[in-house]
Amino acid sequence: MPLDTITLEETPSDWRVPGTSIEVRPRYTNAGVIGYPARALMIGQKLAAGSAAAATPYRITRREQLTALFGAGSVAEQMGASFLDANTTSELNVMALADAGGAVAATATQVIAGTATGSGVLAFGIGPWRIPTVVASGAAAATVATAVRAAINAATYLPVAASGTAGNVILTAKHGGAVGNDIRIILNPAVEDAVPAGLTVTIAAMASGAGVPDIDTALAAVAAAWYTDIVSAWTDSTTLGKLDTDLATRYTAMGKRDAFGFIGWNNTFGGLSSAGSARNGKLLFPIGANAAGSMPWQWAAQLAAVACFHLTNDPARQLRTLALPTIVPPAPVNRFTPTEQDLLLRDGVSTWDVDTGGIVRLQRVISTYQTSALGVPDTAWLDIMTPRTLSRVRYDWASYLDLNYPRHKLADDGSPAAEHGDAVVTPRILHTSWAARCALYERLGWIEDARRTVALSTFVRDLPDKNRVNAVLIVRILGNLMRFAARLEFEV
Structure with a gap:
């Protein structure tokens, strides 16, 4: 049905001066997927020689900045350099704290x-x-x-x-x-x-170091900022508890600052298993090694670099076989067996392999999430692709709504206002828009079975608040080929 009213934003409704006025504005109904602003943040330690102010993020575009800002040989310098070794295109920010008071x-x-x-x-x-x-x-x-x-x-x-x-x-x-x-x-x-x-x-091993900076200062400094990939150099239980809480808050509907945390652990198989099983975070992704040449914060920084680049390109695609190009792996005797790798993947620790050229290649990147709030074993948030794809869908859908319905009025389905006005939206119109976006997500290979999940999705106008629509948005994230099992039979 043709519209009876057309809404103009720039032309007064009672303008009497003769002439023509034509507004120009984009139409977003067929817009492609909204670009996802990937931003990485490394949080480490600085030396006194570095000029950086503590708890202040710096955007890094050149390697020499790292030395000047954080000091030669500092943890923050090494984290930034490791990120750049694997990813020179995503936005990199590095923030550092001084050594903890009284640290040894x-x-x-x-x-x-x-x-x-x-x-x-x-x-x-x-x-x-x-x-x-x-x-x-x-x-x-x-x-x-x-x-x-x-x-x-x-x-x-x-x-x-x-x-x-x-x-x-x-x-x-x-x-x-x-x-x-x-x-x-x-x-x-x-x-x-x-x-x-x-x-x-x-030879003697490094030992007796003690003290950890309080990550609260760093997290508070970026509480309102958007970062998609956050790496912590510190992995003590206190720090990780605070990081888990911050990541969870960011990922909420009201947080709107989705971020994914990365850490590195240096420990034996038993130590890694214990450390991983002690955590249960949906958005924290540890990687561990025993007696590797590269330091744990370098492992974490390079994992974040790979994830930041490739999961921005395609959030639903696994990271298996991708290289951590400058990470020095442990000697063969200290690498984990397939059985140990499987057990680590059950304890919330991401795994890796080493190719014939000595390059570390990712095997499977997982979170520490293992059980529901009631302690029931749960794999819903196991792989990094799950929260990343959901984050991408949520970001795109929210951006699409903001672009297409920024000042629309809200009416019931079938109301005259919705049928005759172009600045009125209804739950059914929003449901139709959701269907169109899901078709796009399906073509991109993020989700599958869109027709069924769109049919199961629900949009209703809120009863107490006439200015609000409540919805249940259902998607089915596309899987990945991780295992192939078969029986090979031969005839005699």
Whole structure:
């Protein structure tokens, strides 16, 4: 039926001056999917040398910004660099806090003894970095240790500084706090490395670091800001409890700031299993490794980088086989078996594989969510694609409504106002719009069985509030091919 009234926004209804006035405005009824503003936020620690103000996010476009803002060898610098190693197109923001008051720095003493009877190279692995020192034949332990200390301190990007006397190389984390305990120290990090003849080296792990900054300060600073991917360098239970709560609040209907959290754990299979099973968050995605070269916050930052890019392109597609390109994995003996991987996936820990070229590739990215509020085993929020797709659908639908019905009046279905006016909407019109958007989501491969789920969706005008429509929006998220099982039979 033709409209009897046409609503104009810019032309007065009683204008008497002769002439023509034509308003220009876009029509959004057939608009494609609304762009999703992906923004990543790394939250780590800064050194005193960094110029950044604490609890202030900085938009990063160049690597050199990280060093200037957060200090060479800082956790925040390493997180930002790891993100950029995997993703240079998504918006990256980094925010840092100073070390906690009274924090204790982790230390480890490496002992070199003997006298070199042949020349060679003595190499230490500090985190993912290999630090080589050339050793001349006849060099005494003290001489070699002096050279090693100098080589370490010359590599300003390292998370440790070296000191000591005689044959001792004392490594001290640049940060005070528990983060220093996760800096891995190994001897002969490359396959071809060997301790020069005549020398012996005793390796000690970083230990005794204590203290964690209060993440409340950081979360409060961005409470009203939109970030889709948030990485925390700290993984103690207090921090993760606060992060879980913040993520859940952001994801609510009134929060409207959907975000997904990423953390990294360095632990044995048993330790990871215990850590994962102790949590139950729908929006927190941990990745864990045992004795890896790269630090946990680097794992988390690179996982977030991959997720931020690929799940923005397609939120319903699994991340399996995608590379964490610069992450240094554990030695084969410390990698998890298929049985251990399966168990970790039941305990809320994401898993990975290592290809023949030594590149870490994602296997399955999951949340820590394992049971309902009543303790019933529940897989509804298991895979990262579920909340990500729902976030994308919700964001697009809300944006579509804002674009198409920003100032519309609301009437009952079948009312004269709805039939004769172009600035009036009804529950049935909204239901029709929902059907059109679901058809688009289905074509994009986000959902399936749209016709059935649209039919099950409901739109009604609220009885107490004539200005409100209540709806139940039902979607069925498209699955992913993760397993193929068959029986191969042969004839004899």
